[in-house]
Structures are given as C-alpha cells and as structure tokens.
Amino acid sequence: MQAAIAEASTRTSVDFDYLMAQARVESALDPSAKARTSSAAGLYQFTNQTWLNTLERHGATHGLGWAADSISSSGGRARITDPSMASAIMELRYNPEAASLMAGELAGDNADYLQQTFGRAPDHTELYLAHFLGAAGAREFIAAHAADPGREAASIFPRAAGANRGVFYDNGRARSLGEVRDLFAAKMENAASGQGGFGSFSSHAGGWGAPVMQTASAKASATPAARPSMAQVLTSTFGSNTNSGSAPAHVASAYSKIARFGL
Numbered sequence: 001m002q003a004a005i006a007e008a009s010t011r012t013s014v015d016f017d018y019l020m021a022q023a024r025v026e027s028a029l030d031p032s033a034k035a036r037t038s039s040a041a042g043l044y045q046f047t048n049q050t051w052l053n054t055l056e057r058h059g060a061t062h063g064l065g066w067a068a069d070s071i072s073s074s075g076g077r078a079r080i081t082d083p084s085m086a087s088a089i090m091e092l093r094y095n096p097e098a099a100s101l102m103a104g105e106l107a108g109d110n111a112d113y114l115q116q117t118f119g120r121a122p123d124h125t126e127l128y129l130a131h132f133l134g135a136a137g138a139r140e141f142i143a144a145h146a147a148d149p150g151r152e153a154a155s156i157f158p159r160a161a162g163a164n165r166g167v168f169y170d171n172g173r174a175r176s177l178g179e180v181r182d183l184f185a186a187k188m189e190n191a192a193s194g195q196g197g198f199g200s201f202s203s204h205a206g207g208w209g210a211p212v213m214q215t216a217s218a219k220a221s222a223t224p225a226a227r228p229s230m231a232q233v234l235t236s237t238f239g240s241n242t243n244s245g246s247a248p249a250h251v252a253s254a255y256s257k258i259a260r261f262g263l
Contacts, residue, residue: 002020004100005023005100007100008097009104012101012104014104014111018128019103021188022044022128023043023103025187025191026043027044031094031095043096043099044099044103051092054109055071055089055092056071056078059102062098064098066085067088067092070085107127110127113135114135118142122142124188125188126142128188129181141157141181144177148177151176153180154169
C-alpha cells in the first residue's frame with residue numbers, strides 16, 4: 001500500500017504524508033473497504049460519481065485513457081457510455097495504484113481551487129475538508145470559520161450534519177466550526193502517526209451516505225481480499241488478446257504501459 005501511495009505522490013506532486021493519512025482515515029489502508037450506506041469503495045472510498053468525474057479528468061494522464069474515454073458528463077453527472085466497460089471502470093477503485101493516483105489528482109484539484117480562492121496553500125486539515133465536503137463546501141467552511149469559529153457548524157451544513165452526527169454533534173450538543181475543524185485536525189494528525197481513522201464515530205462507521213459528501217469512511221476488514229491488478233482488469237475485460245492486434249489500439253497501449261509498471 002505504501003509503495004502505491006508513494007508512487008501516486010510522486011506522479012501527482014501531492015504530499016505523501018497527506019495521502020497516507022487520508023487513506024488511513026478513509027479505509028484504515030484496506031483497499032477492499034466498502035461503505036454500507038453509500039457507494040463509496042476502495043482505499044480512498046471514492047463514491048461512484050466522484051470516481052467517474054476524477055477518472056474522466058485525469059485517467060488518460062496515467063495510462064487509463066481507455067476508461068476516461070468511456071465516461072461522459074452532462075448536467076454535472078458523469079456516466080459510463082459503454083456498459084461493457086462499467087465493471088472494469090468501477091473495479092479500479094479497489095486497485096491501490098489506480099485509487100491512489102486518482103486520490104492524488106483529486107487532492108491536487110482541491111488544493112488548486114482553495115489556493116485560488118484564498119490566495120494561500122491549504123493545510124492538510126483544509127484539504128481533507130475539501131475531500132469531505134467537496135471543494136465548494138470547504139471554501140464555505142473555511143470562510144465561515146474565519147468569520148466566526150464559534151458558530152454551529154450544523155447550521156451551515158444541515159445535510160452534512162444529518163448524515164454525520166458523530167462529526168457535527170457531541171452527545172447531542174452541536175459542535176462549532178472550530179470544534180469540527182479541531183476534530184478533523186486531530187484525526188489527520190493521528191492518522192499521520194499511524195493511528196486509525198474514524199472508528200470512534202461508531203454511529204457512522206461504514207459510510208457517511210449523504211449526497212453532499214464526496215466520499216465515505218469505512219472500517220477495514222480483518223483480512224483484505226485480494227484484488228486484481230490493473231493489467232488483470234484489462235485482460236478480464238478485453239480477453240487474453242489484449243496485447244495482440246485484436247484489442248482497440250488505445251487499450252493495447254494502456255495494457256503495455258500498465259504491465260511495464262507492474263500494476
């Protein structure tokens with residue numbers, strides 16, 4: 001897992017410590033993790049829509065053009081245009097290399113957005129807020145926190161709070177923006193030091209489940225199931241002739257690149 005995250009950090013120029021901490025928070029480093037109350041899955045708990053949107057934007061950069069070319073967006077929603085590709089595309093969320101690369105790209109997108117908005121680089125807590133609430137939600141949170149950190153966070157994010165009471169409430173008492181931020185900061189610090197993710201939020205272990213969220217946290221299983229490599233996914237999708245003349249040229253090219261990388 002560490003090797004996949006390190007490679008993604010290098011190739012996306014996103015801080016390794018952040019990506020490692022995020023993976024610990026999201027899935028406890030279990031690439032087979034699946035949320036119970038949302039579509040979130042894999043090492044970084046990508047929901048269906050966030051996965052498709054990110055893969056469409058950045059897949060081609062990392063040899064996944066065959067997947068990106070099969071995704072189309074309209075009206076803010078992404079969909080797979082070729083049903084025969086659906087399983088292979090969504091299965092990539094469970095591949096540590098693919099998931100780490102897309103997590104790095106998404107973090108980079110969020111960091112750029114927040115940098116442009118506030119004129120400074122976001123810290124790890126703010127970057128995770130963008131992962132948790134979406135970039136626009138993080139922008140609203142950071143601005144509101146700067147204006148009044150004592151304001152109840154749930155009053156600004158009612159849908160998020162309804163789906164994540166363990167984050168926005170403490171034994172029924174609404175947490176302030178400052179308290180929510182401190183909660184995330186502590187979780188990221190603990191994860192960076194090798195401790196677990198959101199297990200203490202027992203009422204939401206296994207997934208957030210609100211449309212406003214981009215991802216969902218999930219508890220790791222005791223023995224993560226083995227998942228196929230990207231090369232194996234391509235082979236299972238296009239058959240054993242993937243690297244011969246019978247597969248589409250862009251697929252054969254992707255297979256060759258992925259096989260060389262050992263993914």
